[in-house]
Amino acid sequence: MARQLGRSGWKVGLTARRLEALESVAASVRASGGVASVAEADGTDPPALRAAIAKLIEQLGPVDLLIANAGVGLGMSAVDFSGDQFDQMVRVNLVGAAYAIEAVLPSMIERGRGQIVGISSLAAFRGLPGSCGYSATKAGLSTLLEGLRSELKPLGIAVTTVHPGYIRTPMTVNQTNFQPLLMDTDRAVAIILRGVARRQSRIDFPWRMATFLRFVRILPDWVYDPIAARLLLGRKSARIPIRSESGG
Template sequence: MSFPIRTPMPADGVAWVTGASSGIGEHVALRLAGEGWTVVASARRADALEALAARARGPGRIVPWPVDLVDLEATRAAVAGIKAAHGPVALAVLNAGTFKPDSARTLKAEEYRQTVDINLMGTIHCLDALLPDMIGRQLGHLAIVSSVAGYRGLPRSLAYGATKAALINLAESLKLDVERYGVKVQLVSPGFIKTPLTDKNDFPMPFLMPVEEAAERLVSGLKGEGFEITFPRRFTFWLQRLRCLPYPAYFNIVRRTVPK
């Protein structure tokens, strides 16, 4: 038996935004609160979450909930605690992530593992905690934040690109698996967004988008029926086309256009 997919509303439960202490997550939390959601904002930095909650403007609100998503049991406890205190999670924007440029000459397994633990396993830990209740209710909305860096391999992005590619594949598989239970899955694939993560980059970032605009695009996309939410379109449109190229043509274009 399959169940119809309905986009949850604030009356159906709370929104949970991970990676909410800065960047896209911070501004998505503010925007969702402005649209009436009770937003549970999670990250590791409790002070940043408290400051974020103080900036919320109704009709919704932001509830700080610090948690380290690399810790599976802590993540399970957080989701159970959120449900007990505020109600079930109806919408989850799984946005927590990290980025550090790397290359074959600088690759360290310990740093690679850290990126995998935060970007990939942190998301999987969230799904482990969220899916039983969403499937049981036949209601839920999961937005998995990846990146256009996951479309194809790029220089200086060995760990980050690999984790984001894994998230794309995960979101695709998850959609096919849980849509029969009435759970909505979307993939978010941003390009370059001005955040504390990209402020550290020392290479050109075409069509760099203000984080406030990125959050607006993301929240608007959550209301739609499309699977992928991507922005800025002037940049991501061309990267989506590159996914279709055979390897020789793709490698030639990247060698000529992407700084190493």
């Protein structure tokens, strides 16, 4: 996404924990003629995140487009339910996004322009068995953004919530569970950036899975619960983490 934005003329500011990975993305943005800066920060450390975003603003100017993308997905079923794992996901997926928004919103409001994009997930649509914690964090993010959207629209600021299905990234590469309609990253980036350019309020894809989950969302519990139980059985193991700890 950074590379594509750089090619389209955006100055790209990147923040995450691994400086080397950030530098490598920034180098490829620059190699294709773009402008990029990096500032490492752990999104769960508010002062560090604020400092990183301030550094990027100093180097590149005020933020017109924030993409709150950092996320962690740890599989968590009832038998291995862990408050610590849930806390970790909440702090990255939800609270981290909120601090990133806080760092750019006052300037957007003052200038009467900007766009906030949050990368949620189709997992937000319903509490998914085996991923209840992840679903909850993404539902929280989607709801946060929905609440902000109506307030910010009259101020000239668009809010876009992205609900992807399975995308081939380091997050999914080691998953052994069924990943229907798994999509390549380039295709996903094209869909996301097209919706962002149109300032859509939501970008749900792939459309077939989004349509299915929109339908699942309105099912009453007595219909949903047995389907969800079958979904859990369909996973090779409810205990396999969605994401290894090493990469976040």
